[in-house]
Amino acid sequence: MQPTPPVVLRSGNVWDAETRTFVSGLDCLAQDGRFAAVGKHLNVPTGAVEIDCAGRFILPGLIDCHVHITSSGEPTEITTGRTEAAPVRAWKAARNAKLTLGAGFTTVRDLGAPEALNIHLARAIDAGLIPGPRILAAGLGVTMTGGHGHGFIAREADGPDEVRKAVREQLRAGAGAIKLFASGGVLTPGVNPRSPSFTEAELTAGVEEAHKALRTAAAHAQSTEGIKNAIRAGVDSIEHGVWLDEEAIALMIQRGTYLVATLTAPGVMADGGVEAGIEPYAVEKSNLVLADHYESFRAAARAGVRLAMGTDQGTPLNRPGENAQEIVRMVENGLSPASAILAATAWAADLLQIEVGRIAEARIADAVVLSADPLHDINALTRTDDIRLVLAGGRIAVRDGLPTEG
Ligand SMILES: [Zn+2]
Structure with a gap:
């Protein structure tokens, strides 16, 4: 496999397991397979792939x-x-x-x-x-x-x-x-x-x-x-x-x-x-x-x-x-x-007992980017059209419904 560049999901509504809701305007930086940082206006490492997630909903994988x-x-x-x-x-x-x-x-x-x-x-x-x-x-x-x-x-x-x-x-x-x-x-x-x-x-x-x-x-x-x-x-x-x-x-x-x-x-x-x-x-x-x-x-x-x-x-x-x-x-x-x-x-x-399931620093960088809010429409999770991107171990695995090459 090619070495994976860092990926930044920019300015999305990010799921927070503790408050059980989405927090808006957050960036998620995935690097070396893990989330390196989650926060507002993150600095991007050189060579990072940036994905605009404004208006999107980001869940853990x-x-x-x-x-x-x-x-x-x-x-x-x-x-x-x-x-x-x-x-x-x-x-x-x-x-x-x-x-x-x-x-x-x-x-x-x-x-x-x-x-x-x-x-x-x-x-x-x-x-x-x-x-x-x-x-x-x-x-x-x-x-x-x-x-x-x-x-x-x-x-x-x-x-x-x-x-x-x-x-x-x-x-x-x-x-x-x-x-x-x-x-x-x-x-x-x-x-x-x-x-x-x-x-x-x-x-x-x-x-x-x-x-x-x-x-x-x-x-x-x-x-x-x-x-x-x-x-x-x-x-x-x-x-x-x-x-x-x-x-x-x-x-x-x-x-x-x-x-x-x-x-x-x-x-x-x-x-x-x-x-x-x-x-x-x-x-x-x-x-x-x-x-x-x-x-x-x-x-x-x-x-x-x-x-x-x-x-x-x-x-x-x-x-x-x-x-x-x-x-x-x-x-x-x-x-x-x-x-x-x-x-x-x-x-x-x-x-x-594995380090997935939450979007937080040091967790394995698995995420799903949705175009609809599943809290308001739970069926969005079942519609492949609404699944815009899948991040697996920090790598973009699926984009617009299609698997990307390793
Ligand atoms: Zn069975």
Whole structure:
């Protein structure tokens, strides 16, 4: 890659995570991958690229904490995806990465891919071979024998020792996060989302290995008992959290566990249905969870559970580059636009424990420049026409909707 010149975003309305609003007339200087300064009338280093952001709205780069970026969100993704040739899957993954970055998402956490393709994709992006977001990739998820995700995006393991080994295998392969399955789910045939899967002891072993390696542990957890097992085991985030009860919510608050609700996954399946080509079993199970899932999210948000944005992108009709629809769904389910923005920026960064998510000196210089104010029109985040520029690690990655050359 060419050495990156400093970039100055001039005189924009800059998002401030502390006051939860935009501060007008600020310059942001990105240098050597980080924000070097944020303030009024900054002096510009020689050779800097200056971009006039007057009237524009500058957010930190958006973060999706739950994707399957190597999956494209085709209606029959789960069944046909299993037999797709690896090179075809890899080419699609490269396209998906580009679409995701183009939508303003500069960081994603990928929670499971066949053959750990997510880790290879992360490396290709890091090496500058293809455009894409920073990916914290889990490799394969870890599930019990016959559990959700088996034979596709997860490796089977039984008993604490085997779970430990399975997690270590993902770490050895280069995983940047760990995914454990604490309950059944919607998309694996014959698996009931209401049933718990790993025991608390198995989950505890997996979490210990993740934390020893300074990685976060995410638990797919839909059933109430599975959710509680995962919280007690010390996971950093509950993914989906379909059936939360009062005790689960209290435990999450007590332990500081995040909820990554992925409202989009059942939402788009309910909207599309079998007419869109999704298998009837998946639509049926999705409709079974939808109302309770949304209700659990609202209850958790009201109670003050920590929230981070995640879509489960890659599930049927849940397409790469459409990730921001989750932010809109969060607002539709009771969150203020400012909180939903925080869930996709600062709070998500806190969950993932990386120095992104805020526009502040010394933070990694990821930003999205919008032509509309998302506090007044949250849908602006979903309109690619309104995304004028994406800054990733201090480099202009997307301009006017098009990726720039590395
Ligand atoms: Zn998922």
